[in-house]
């Protein structure tokens with residue numbers, strides 16, 4: 001008789017961690033699928049471009065650059081990506097923290113290189129919005145997103161167009177600029193392209209918030225599609241009564257052990 005309340009306490013603690021009290025932006029960790037460093041920086045005071053992967057063709061051989069590195073190359077006209085990889089929320093998007101920074105040289109994007117799909121896990125939970133940050137080069141290309149849920153069901157969005165990084169768009173709630181009018185870097189001769197044009201775009205999608213999202217698959221159609229990261233708006237689970245059994249069912253977070261314990265004790 002003493003043990004059952006102990007189990008309930010444990011369940012309540014787990015629930016607090018798994019279900020936010022109010023909607024919260026989750027910066028999905030997508031580093032496991034990154035395969036390219038596409039941002040030149042100047043960590044240590046020198047321009048670091050070795051090992052960078054071009055975002056466009058190997059002939060053109062251009063990639064992005066941080067603000068500090070661009071300013072070092074051209075104090076009067078150099079401008080690039082924010083050094084800390086952070087984009088504050090505005091009317092189109094939540095706070096976004098991408099994986100590049102001026103101080104780090106490591107894979108920070110997924111160059112598609114082919115039309116093969118790629119998948120990353122998410123913090124399991126209920127989401128009513130997922131944003132993806134990406135570009136296309138050598139012209140626009142289409143892509144879609146597949147939401148994979150904990151009940152093993154999945155849904156794939158309609159195909160959307162990722163604009164070329166030099167394209168201008170009319171912003172909507174579903175497609176917007178995360179950043180625009182950047183300079184870029186010419187890997188052929190290690191010089192700044194003071195072009196004030198390339199963008200990274202944001203794309204907003206609506207998963208089924210009634211199901212627990214477990215992973216996201218990105219389906220590109222071009223080798224010149226590049227993915228930079230993703231965020232999700234995690235919402236409180238919509239349940240009337242937090243009965244331990246129903247809470248567990250909705251969580252679907254591998255709490256099988258606790259369930260087994262509860263059953264044994266019950």
Ligand SMILES: [Ca+2]
Nearest residue numbers: 077078079183
């Ligand atoms: Ca410039």
Ligand SMILES: [Ca+2]
Nearest residue numbers: 166167168197
């Ligand atoms: Ca343009």
Ligand SMILES: [Ca+2]
Nearest residue numbers: 180181197198
């Ligand atoms: Ca532009």
